[in-house]
Amino acid sequence: MELATSRVVLACIALVVASLVTAQASAHHSFASEFDRDQPFEVTGSVTSVQWTNPHARILIDVEEDGEIVNYNFELGSPNQLMRRGWSRKDLQPGDRVRVSGHRARNRPTVGRATGISRENGEVVYRGVADPD
């Protein structure tokens, strides 16, 4: 009985940990070709859509800048990678307010590779790595 109880505890811990998606590795290696690790940046805005597609899931976010709305396009890991870490395509919905940090694309200022996504209440939703391996 004690062994079964400890298994329940371990499973619950695993579920909590898995809900904090940490992307340690990436499919479709294009970071160096497309993004500039010397251009980290951060924006806060509202999710407009989630593209749950390969090779990279994408989050599109409307950000208010100087009175205008600018739509940012952030690349994440692949859906396979995200699913293995417990994330669902429904975890972020249009209208959700989020803060996104990442690295800017070399020649497109409104495109980035996300390294972290958190909600307004500080809950971390996604954490990637700057130089995915």
Place this chain on the structure above:
Amino acid sequence: MQTSLRAAGLVVFLSAMSGPLSAQWPAFPTPGVPLTSDGEPDLEGPVPRTADGKPDLSGIWERVNGQRGPVEGQLGRGPKVSPPPGSPPRAHFFDIGAQTEVPYTPWADELTEQRMADNARGNPDGYCLPIGHMLYHLHPQPRKVIQTPDVIVILYESNSGVRQIFTDGRSLPDDDPLPWWFGYSVGSWEGDTLVVETTGFRDDVWIDYNGSPLTSSGKITERFRRVNYGTLEIDITIEDPMAYTEPFTVRVNQRIMLNTNLIEFVCLENEVSSQFF
């Protein structure tokens, strides 16, 4: 008692996994996993064998990247790291020479430097193309080995790679075969080690993400050894007189992944990056 406890653990495991994953790609327990006295998977347990007594390499495997010295950024050749005691140099996904001096020819050395300076723009992975033996071995996405008596098939989740290793006694073709993305592979057993030889490569194979090359003059010899239930060692010898002044050998380690599957990965589904490289 042990059976009921294992069943309870399985129920709890599947329950824990059921929330976000069940509607997408359900987990399913791997059959035949050896267990410790505590009922846990015994990853150091005995190597499973096929009906004809050969080590069975079947399973889903994840890469264990070799340790690499520090580099600035993603690409580059850093200071060499000593391999683990008793191990050949271990390759890293970005740098096959992370733990050894690679004997580049001047042409290959210059080409690799150009590719790094160009931010690996031409790497096949960026275009969702087959990425070659070394990058498949070390890619972070898993691979599934399916072993039959006459052929061993490796399914790579990355870029839908499929590799055939013919173990039916045939020889490598010697009649100037077409260049292939995966080459042509034949394998035979030396004791408990599967020795695989591959030739017939294209001229533009990358053997690390830095861009170290392999050409149609190249030959790769792999020695697969399942050390225990959970560990696969692959010693890989690279020969290519166009690119390397002498053969060199590196090791790739992989470990078993339990209770999982390869997940469909159609790379071209929404590939929008390469137009901006």
